[in-house]
Amino acid sequence: MTTTLGYPRWAVLPLGLTAAVLGLPLLGLVARADWPALPQLLASQRSLDALRLSLGTCALATLIVVLLGVPTALVLARTRGRWATLGRTLVTVPMVLPPVVAGLALLTTLGRRGLVGQYLAAWGIDLGFSTAAVVIAQVFVALPFLVVSLEGALRSAGQDYERAASYLGASPSRTLFTVTLPMAAPALASGTALSFARALGEFGATLTFAGSLQGVTRTLPLEIYLLRESDSDLALALAVVLLGVASLVVWFALHVQSRGRHE
Amino acid sequence: MKRLAALAAVALLTACAQPSTPSPTATPPARPVVFAAASLSTVFPTIAPAQYSFDGSSGLVDQLKGGARADVFASADKKNMDKAVEAGLIDGTPTMFATNALVLITPADNPAHVTGFDASLTGTKLVVCAAEVPCGAAATKAAQANGLSLRPVSEETKVTDVLGKVSSGEADAGLVYATDAATAGAKVTVFEIASAKTDPNTYWIGVVAGAPNKAGAASFIATVMGEGQATLKAAGFGPPK
Numbered sequence: 001m002t003t004t005l006g007y008p009r010w011a012v013l014p015l016g017l018t019a020a021v022l023g024l025p026l027l028g029l030v031a032r033a034d035w036p037a038l039p040q041l042l043a044s045q046r047s048l049d050a051l052r053l054s055l056g057t058c059a060l061a062t063l064i065v066v067l068l069g070v071p072t073a074l075v076l077a078r079t080r081g082r083w084a085t086l087g088r089t090l091v092t093v094p095m096v097l098p099p100v101v102a103g104l105a106l107l108t109t110l111g112r113r114g115l116v117g118q119y120l121a122a123w124g125i126d127l128g129f130s131t132a133a134v135v136i137a138q139v140f141v142a143l144p145f146l147v148v149s150l151e152g153a154l155r156s157a158g159q160d161y162e163r164a165a166s167y168l169g170a171s172p173s174r175t176l177f178t179v180t181l182p183m184a185a186p187a188l189a190s191g192t193a194l195s196f197a198r199a200l201g202e203f204g205a206t207l208t209f210a211g212s213l214q215g216v217t218r219t220l221p222l223e224i225y226l227l228r229e230s231d232s233d234l235a236l237a238l239a240v241v242l243l244g245v246a247s248l249v250v251w252f253a254l255h256v257q258s259r260g261r262h263e
Numbered sequence: 264m265k266r267l268a269a270l271a272a273v274a275l276l277t278a279c280a281q282p283s284t285p286s287p288t289a290t291p292p293a294r295p296v297v298f299a300a301a302s303l304s305t306v307f308p309t310i311a312p313a314q315y316s317f318d319g320s321s322g323l324v325d326q327l328k329g330g331a332r333a334d335v336f337a338s339a340d341k342k343n344m345d346k347a348v349e350a351g352l353i354d355g356t357p358t359m360f361a362t363n364a365l366v367l368i369t370p371a372d373n374p375a376h377v378t379g380f381d382a383s384l385t386g387t388k389l390v391v392c393a394a395e396v397p398c399g400a401a402a403t404k405a406a407q408a409n410g411l412s413l414r415p416v417s418e419e420t421k422v423t424d425v426l427g428k429v430s431s432g433e434a435d436a437g438l439v440y441a442t443d444a445a446t447a448g449a450k451v452t453v454f455e456i457a458s459a460k461t462d463p464n465t466y467w468i469g470v471v472a473g474a475p476n477k478a479g480a481a482s483f484i485a486t487v488m489g490e491g492q493a494t495l496k497a498a499g500f501g502p503p504k
Binding site: 107111112113128129207208211212213214217218222225226227228229230232 | 319321322325388390393395396415416417418419420424427428431432433434
């Protein structure tokens with residue numbers, strides 16, 4: 001980026017409205033939380049269980065997302081034609097599915113009587129009501145975020161350096177690890193962070209597919225949903241924690257992305 | 264409540280007697296806004312037309328506390344209706360309009376060979392409601408009454424989630440209300456729980472304080488207490504005690 005263009009002055013009004021629409025509800029949440037009691041509320045066993053489960057499953061889900069998503073993004077970015085469009089559609093659809101539909105899709109596929117699940121069950125693998133089911137649901141909703149953002153970056157980055165590397169005799173794998181990925185590092189980092197944030201907020205698919213049991217499948221969003229019924233103070237406290245972690249992760253994503261852009 | 268029914272009847276008669284002269288009492292009341300427990304979502308629309316909002320009872324109380332505009336509130340338990348009354352959200356005293364007993368359900372083919380609400384549940388994939396919600400509180404009560412300590416694999420926030428997990432065969436057994444079991448039809452096998460039948464969950468209805476459509480609310484409640492009772496019974500509800 002060389003020079004920054006200005007903007008028409010009237011654009012400030014919609015900007016203010018955007019700030020109000022997006023910012024006020026978050027402010028309302030933060031203002032309503034019982035801050036002095038926050039540490040004590042969060043120290044309860046059920047909050048700690050939910051927090052630990054959420055962070056653990058999200059970390060694992062994000063790792064799987066990166067392992068699967070990076071090669072997928074690379075192939076999609078380097079492929080043209082009908083199959084590439086089909087593949088791109090496939091990885092984008094879970095992004096726009098309502099969460100409960102994602103849960104139903106997982107249930108009818110991997111559930112005990114599902115398309116694939118019945119064979120897994122015959123082998124003694126039962127995913128229902130397990131922490132593994134939570135991770136699968138998170139991967140399902142988070143993977144598209146990494147693939148879409150990384151694929152876009154790889155596509156627009158151009159291939160001159162990679163071509164040079166391959167002329168010099170580097171294998172495709174070596175080119176990937178020493179040229180392509182380092183250059184796409186900002187997009188990879190931000191895509192990873194966004195996937196983590198999406199996995200952290202996963203709710204509908206987990207509820208439909210994995211169930212809800214403290215310490216096993218009841219992640220932060222599910223705990224907040226349940227606590228609304230009985231202890232709205234604790235529900236708000238956990239909501240603030242979720243908001244904090246998500247903000248931090250998204251801020252990190254944007255930070256690396258903008259640093260990458262200025263290089 | 265009889266008085267309300269009588270009022271509604273009078274209003275109806277007046278409407279019939281003076282078909283040509285439109286007057287405020289003659290026009291049928293506009294559709295009231297009804298906030299009702301999720302377990303009423305299939306039966307209420309067949310009883311009377313209204314603008315419905317179905318959710319968990321405590322969620323609805325939260326919405327009413329937050330200033331949501333509604334004319335009628337129907338709660339799936341006494342606790343949440345009491346909460347609404349205490350918060351000054353209800354006009355007058357609420358009325359019990361139905362009961363609903365907890366039952367045990369299994370998938371139609373009963374893969375875990377459950378024989379009833381007894382020790383045969385040990386080691387099965389049992390799904391119940393969380394203790395925070397009415398159906399979970401009822402499950403705890405039933406377990407205590409029968410000397411059972413339940414080991415569920417999942418504690419759901421909504422009774423419909425319990426039903427879904429059993430009817431899809433994902434869980435071996437679940438505790439739901441008789442009405443939920445009725446909606447699943449042949450997909451589930453039902454075992455009655457004797458202790459739950461004698462001490463069922465009670466359903467309450469009342470006019471919301473400051474209801475914009477008081478007349479509509481009153482006639483809706485009159486309908487539920489009147490001809491609606493047969494529909495409720497068909498859906499698996501028990502009569503009010």
